[in-house]
Amino acid sequence: MLCRVLCIISFVGFVYCRYFIVGPAKIRILDFDPCKEYSNLPMQFIIKSRMFNESTQLLDAFWVLPVDLDENVTMSLKCSRIDKRKTQVNSFILNDVEACSTLQKYVGDLWTYIQSKIGMEPGVCPVKMGNYSTENMILDLTKLNVQMILEGRFRTRIFLKHLSKPLYCTDFTIELTPKKE
Template identity: 25%
Template sequence: MARLIILLAVLGAEYAHAAYKLSGPYEVNVLEFIECQNMTDNRMKYTTKLTKKSKSEKVWSTNFTLPVDMDENSKMVLDADIWGTTGGWNKNAFHHEVRDLCKLMKQDLPDLYEKLIVHFGMNEGCPVKKGTYEVKDYPTKFGIQKKFPELPYGKFRAEMRMFSGDEYVGCIGVTVEVLETA
């Protein structure tokens, strides 16, 4: 009898684990734009607004000033916290550095890159020249990117710090939710 109970417990645990997926096909939903921890030296200037278009659709608009060219010398450092299962932010859940951000987006995130280039009016593509750009009514939701067919699910708060060489340029903060899709 004890063996049967243990077997049922193991099978139940396996079933519960299989039913709760931690990552997979996804949709990313931008929840809000936030200030980075250190905004005093932020040379990137932007004002961003989220607007509700319908019950299920939000868009964002922004005026964004890029003080330097984003070229092969540019770097982005991404630090993200994840919302814990019992509430509260778990700090430093993810850290990643990307060199030549524009080229990486063009190669690894072509769908998102094309949409952003069009919305920002950066018709020349990479490198992105310094200047002021305007985005109107960009969707807050986007789906699977070819290079990243799966992402971990959850709510994330990220700071994306931009550098030109070793020179700090500025930071953009965002809170997103990665949701499971069928």
């Protein structure tokens, strides 16, 4: 019986392993647009990308943070996996009370790296209001706290609220693939 259970678990693991990346991953941001139903939100985040080589994308970003990213700012993230045949709506959902601590918890060293590259004090919450920018930044997913990530194309919405009022909303599409070393 134990042998049968182990065989079934191995088979299921083999079937679903193609959906996960373990180790270095390549991320490409395909588009990054403000949510259509919200206009003139106080927080602005502009990102432009270009390929440096076949597996590395460079990012230029500008972030206007009109309030401190503190316990009054909540974050919601909904991610849908786009398959050739269908879209798996809400493949990953994150609703958390404090945006800054959520970024530290889930993004970890990558968030600290991003903070240092855009002119914030790394590893510090709350993030102080202000204007932040960077050029030619590489998103190194090996710094991500999560050791295994989903592979594929994802349409994601990130939504931030400050004291229950909309602060920021954007829709973006990313593609995650194993990185060839």
